[in-house]
Amino acid sequence: MNIDNTASQMRKGVLEFCILSIIKLGEAYPSDIIDIMKSANLNILEGTLYPLLTRLKNAEFLTYRWVESNSGPPRKYFSLTEKGAKFYEELEATWLELAGAVETITSKNKEQ
Numbered sequence: 001m002n003i004d005n006t007a008s009q010m011r012k013g014v015l016e017f018c019i020l021s022i023i024k025l026g027e028a029y030p031s032d033i034i035d036i037m038k039s040a041n042l043n044i045l046e047g048t049l050y051p052l053l054t055r056l057k058n059a060e061f062l063t064y065r066w067v068e069s070n071s072g073p074p075r076k077y078f079s080l081t082e083k084g085a086k087f088y089e090e091l092e093a094t095w096l097e098l099a100g101a102v103e104t105i106t107s108k109n110k111e112q
Contacts (some may be wrong), residue, residue, distance in 0.1 A: 011042060017091045018042060019052060020080070023062065024088055027077040053078060061087050 037044045056062045061084030066074045
């Protein structure tokens with residue numbers, strides 16, 4: 001077993017939830033999502049983000065709009081749909097349950 005591989009799999013498991021959390025705050029441009037993720041020490045590459053955004057859009061969890069840019073091509077800004085907001089609520093409940101369970105188990109290790 002390799003710690004890097006295990007850590008990577010753990011990060012991948014929460015990636016979708018984190019991205020939706022960012023977009024839930026308001027319309028988001030992909031490079032802004034990358035910056036926010038990096039500031040939280042959850043580095044993500046464009047090659048990972050764009051396919052995930054497309055998959056979420058195809059599942060009707062996200063929508064987007066084009067905004068003209070003063071310095072280059074138009075930009076695509078993503079936002080949650082009503083279906084996406086409901087999915088986010090379900091993910092959040094799942095995360096809270098999972099995080100609580102992990103905290104319960106790991107805190108017992110700290111007590112010993």
